[in-house]
Amino acid sequence: MSDAAERGRPGRENPGRATAVPHHWYDDEAGPVVRPYAMTRGRTSAAGRHRLDLIAVVVPEPAADDPGRDQSLSPEHVEIVERCSEQPQSIAELAAGLDLPVGVVRVLVGDLVDEELVHVTRPVPPAQLPDVSILREVINGLRAL
Amino acid sequence: MAFGRSSRKKTPVEPVTLKILVAGGFGVGKTTLVGAVSEIRPLRTEEVLTEAGRPVDDLHGVEAKTTTTVAMDFGRITLREDLVLYLFGTPGQDRFWFLWDELAQGALGAVVLADTRRLEDSFAAIDYFERRGIPFTVAVNCFEGARRYPVETVRAALDLDPEVELVLCDARDRESVKSVLVAVVEHALVLADRAHASAAT
Numbered sequence: 001m002s003d004a005a006e007r008g009r010p011g012r013e014n015p016g017r018a019t020a021v022p023h024h025w026y027d028d029e030a031g032p033v034v035r036p037y038a039m040t041r042g043r044t045s046a047a048g049r050h051r052l053d054l055i056a057v058v059v060p061e062p063a064a065d066d067p068g069r070d071q072s073l074s075p076e077h078v079e080i081v082e083r084c085s086e087q088p089q090s091i092a093e094l095a096a097g098l099d100l101p102v103g104v105v106r107v108l109v110g111d112l113v114d115e116e117l118v119h120v121t122r123p124v125p126p127a128q129l130p131d132v133s134i135l136r137e138v139i140n141g142l143r144a145l
Numbered sequence: 146m147a148f149g150r151s152s153r154k155k156t157p158v159e160p161v162t163l164k165i166l167v168a169g170g171f172g173v174g175k176t177t178l179v180g181a182v183s184e185i186r187p188l189r190t191e192e193v194l195t196e197a198g199r200p201v202d203d204l205h206g207v208e209a210k211t212t213t214t215v216a217m218d219f220g221r222i223t224l225r226e227d228l229v230l231y232l233f234g235t236p237g238q239d240r241f242w243f244l245w246d247e248l249a250q251g252a253l254g255a256v257v258l259a260d261t262r263r264l265e266d267s268f269a270a271i272d273y274f275e276r277r278g279i280p281f282t283v284a285v286n287c288f289e290g291a292r293r294y295p296v297e298t299v300r301a302a303l304d305l306d307p308e309v310e311l312v313l314c315d316a317r318d319r320e321s322v323k324s325v326l327v328a329v330v331e332h333a334l335v336l337a338d339r340a341h342a343s344a345a346t
Binding site: 051053054055056057059060084085087088090092093095096097101102103121130131132134135136137138139141142143145 | 157158159160161162163164182188189190191192217219221222224225228229230231233247248250251253319323326327330331333334337338341
């Protein structure tokens with residue numbers, strides 16, 4: 001399973017890395033050098049908050065104008081804010097773009113919400129179908145593609 | 146920091162996001178289908194699972210393994226600037242069903258992709274969506290060289306409810322996949338209309 005996942009995995013290529021640094025004893029197959037949940041300081045969920053949906057969209061607040069200035073933020077936090085500043089992105093897209101497990105991204109985004117640097121859109125509430133008018137718009141949109 | 150300050154001036158559009166699941170057996174063409182309509186190359190997101198005692202995760206012979214990586218492929222279709230549809234390929238293995246629950250939350254509908262040579266692979270998915278009342282459409286991926294069966298024969302073999310649509314498709318073909326997705330949303334619309342009608346009376 002994980003072998004297949006590695007082979008089929010897009011966006012993981014690191015051209016030039018192997019040739020530029022020929023003597024590294026590890027490679028991508030060995031997994032990340034830093035354990036993913038080290039970035040969250042071991043937390044696997046954000047305290048007291050609803051689990052963020054994969055398609056919840058992260059939107060930066062004006063206060064996030066220069067996230068690099070806040071010393072308490074990790075580089076991953078900063079990168080999330082930067083990516084979303086260009087275009088708000090879903091949790092799933094952030095995880096794929098940052099090459100981090102979804103769970104890690106949830107925790108990091110949770111931190112940013114706490115710091116009021118971003119807010120997160122709520123997708124359709126669970127167990128509830130979207131509005132009929134939205135469904136019609138989706139059908140029209142798909143036909144027009 | 147290498148970001149453009151000027152682009153920050155305009156308020157970012159907050160899109161309404163929706164998702165459709167693409168389920169089916171291993172190798173039936175889920176990622177191909179997603180790729181056929183997605184505006185981005187299908188992305189892969191991973192969840193590292195560390196919980197002990199997940200059922201039927203047979204670690205015999207690899208006892209040292211304490212984490213499992215589950216991958217989900219997904220694509221995006223921007224219908225309008227403020228309306229974005231995501232397609233998620235569900236993990237193929239049955240043992241990752243607990244992830245389906247999360248994926249299925251708030252899903253607008255689902256495609257069950259089927260291969261007539263291995264119809265039994267789609268039973269689990271059909272059963273899942275039926276039980277949860279998630280609108281779904283069965284799309285038979287017409288593989289080259291696979292024998293074609295009449296739609297009614299496949300319907301009977303899958304024991305589908307009369308109102309569930311079954312369509313033939315080519316998961317590589319954009320137009321074909323578009324019509325599958327339209328079928329899913331139309332079915333969702335019928336169910337939503339009915340729900341509204343019964344709520345009104």
